[in-house]
Amino acid sequence: MSDKVFRLYDSLSRTVKPLVTQEPNHLRFYSCGPTVYSYAHIGNFRSFITSDLIVRTARALGWKVTWVSNITDVGHLTQDDVADAGGEDKMERALRSKEGEHFNNVWELAEYYAEAYRNDWARLNLTEPEIRPKATQHVREQILATNELIEKGHAYETPTGVYFSVESFPNYGRLSGNTRDNLMDAVRDVVLDDNKRDQADFAVWKKDDKHLMQWYSPFGWGFPGWHIECSVMARAYLGDTIDLHSGGEDNKFPHHECEIAQSEALTGKQFCDHWVHTRFLLVGGEKMSKSKGNFYTVRDIFERGIEPLALRLALMSTHFNKELNFTEQTLADAAGNIQRMKRADAAADAALEAARLGPDELGETLATLYDEALDAMCHDINTSVALAKALEGAKSISREADKLSLASATSAKKFLDQINDLLGIVRGVAEVPVPVAETKVDEALILSKIEERTAAKKAKDFAKADEIRNELLAMGIELRDTPNGVEWSAKS
RNA sequence: GGUGCCGUGCCCAAGUGGCCUAAGGGGAUGGUCUGCAAAACCGUUAUUCGCCGGUUCGAAUCCGGCCGGCACCUCCA
Known part of the structure; x- marks a missing residue:
């Protein structure tokens, strides 16, 4: 207690x-x-x-x-x-x-x-x-x-x-x-x-x-x-x-x-x-109302393919006793922050699996950060500060991502669990099906293009590789070369 | 007429009289990585808090006045 x-x-x-x-x-x-x-x-x-x-x-x-x-x-x-x-x-x-x-x-x-x-x-x-x-x-x-x-x-x-x-x-x-x-x-x-x-x-x-x-x-x-x-x-x-x-x-x-x-x-x-x-939420600086055409249901936002947690975070980004001006920027900022939390979570999972030896270098810092986050919440639900603490913690986890020891990873996981319980911004509950945005991508085509590009890269034909990348970009597909291979996603 | 909220960097935003020469996020800008990118990660980015007075040893924070923005008491949480 x-x-x-x-x-x-x-x-x-x-x-x-x-x-x-x-x-x-x-x-x-x-x-x-x-x-x-x-x-x-x-x-x-x-x-x-x-x-x-x-x-x-x-x-x-x-x-x-x-x-x-x-x-x-x-x-x-x-x-x-x-x-x-x-x-x-x-x-x-x-x-x-x-x-x-x-x-x-x-x-x-x-x-x-x-x-x-x-x-x-x-x-x-x-x-x-x-x-x-x-x-x-x-x-x-x-x-x-x-x-x-x-x-x-x-x-x-x-x-x-x-x-x-x-x-x-x-x-x-x-x-x-x-x-x-x-x-x-x-x-x-x-x-x-x-x-x-x-x-x-x-x-x-x-x-x-x-x-x-x-x-x-x-x-x-x-x-x-x-x-x-x-x-x-x-x-x-x-x-x-x-x-x-x-x-x-x-x-x-x-x-x-x-x-x-x-x-x-x-x-x-x-x-x-x-x-x-x-207090009420404003959209674009104005009161949300059906007649003004700035009225959004939760579903309207989901249907755009927005991560639900991003909407959640956007809605809790300002103190409840202050009007919140909801904008595309609010939503985009929130989406980025959710990604940060998820990345830290993934890094901790990976490190847990890798089970590297070494001391716990995060435990103390993260325990303090969680305590500060809880303090902030106890201070009239100060979500801005609580979120700042959560992000600071995520940062210190991601920073060491590939080097985290098992002990550090355990501390990281504990922190993320606690933050998730307190703020609900790390993992959603059971995956509720979310309508996919109408990207209608031809996955097979993309994969073959990526393969083609990888071959070109191997042959040091970078001009061709870049050409393929631009071609996909024009289709709205973004590529990332990561240590684990090529990743792609629909450009938002 | 009643009841409240707010004015902090380019934008969002925290700030509980002194550890505030003001968190955090976005953006911008350097860097690490990369064939180049992207992503990620690491830096840099407000001597200043709408304006004017006052209280105080000390104020973004308290008090008074002024200026400006907004909401509810219609539909709507």
Whole structure:
């Protein structure tokens, strides 16, 4: 068990403070997952990777972690804002869209995108949460919670649904600054709904017997509000009070603000004392949005033949509480760094096999570097420094690549294993098939050309050798003469 | 109206008042290797941290003011 202190920026107190757990060395952690109405985009995963890194750091400290990350498959509305839970359900809208035509019903659509999400998750090498609950699996608890809120005087029924009374919860607005009064002053137009006692009140249950996903409740047919699902699932798996809660910055309001209000109104206890919100990702200096045409799903990037770990590294290259401007350069830099890590790993493997005699010349240096990397992670998930340490270690391994003793190689391997556990940037998990970029190369032709060139080189006909090399280059094939023979790869 | 973030070399980016004459990556540029390349590896690359004041023995780091950029409270993590 490490005696290091794990410090994390908390958006509730707006300070960096130690992450304390109720039960020593056991972190109870809830992070908001996606609404599965489409493929996850790279911004979604930046936020998930923050959670992943927190979990990895906690485990590296020897903590036990119970991580719950939900999947929202009902109730997340297109205009789930302060004025009212308005708009339509995202799942329903998705079914009506062009992509939605592939599905027989909204349930199939949800399952398809949930599966795609888990697949992206694995490729990006995120650790698996202990529990991945779905909102639709917990509707009964949501109904019970709704009832309980009414009984306790925190919610009331109207002809359109059940609403949470913001006035009944004085702490409302503590997280986001959007107190009831501030909301009233908001510049945004407020949609008036005469059914609500107060325009700041938000929906806990929506009455709707036309909805594609509906359940029977004491309030008739309908479906649960978006916020109540997380209140209920966090409580079901982690108890009344949890240690840490995370999500994207847009979750802060209204989602998390409402979640706190509901949970604390239900239990009378503090819901969560430590909140982490990952800031948005910009693409080309602008907010990523479908309308601007700079919107990328994780799959879009993979389909270009980009190494998934490179995307992972690119997404974790900047602190979570700072916007990340995602560019081609970010991705290219990350890809280069992943190569460095992999080269060091390959060098260590080779040296392990060669089993050369000699002292361990790396052990001490690498142990220090790992310790510094872990320190960096404990200092508010400082990925930049942790990565720098990882690369420094990789460098010192690669530097001696061909001379590493068995003892050094063993130390090198240990370091790379530790770094991989902490940052997940050395080896991907089980090879998830990745779509190959459309190189469509004629391998036989290339090999014969290479052979031809090798013969020319042997005959010292370098002009011809160079000619063949240029010919291949024009085809997009790059050659490298290495001690182990000629290597080739598609030029990126 | 509310809530936050950021301005550090050509680019990305760390920096927890003194070990900062400021990590790390990219690029550029020398070199080793190579028939030449490529790749790899080894060097070099900010007396300076948006601007102006202040606190301090000492500030990129704290305080105040100014200038500039951005985000959330719409779709969206």
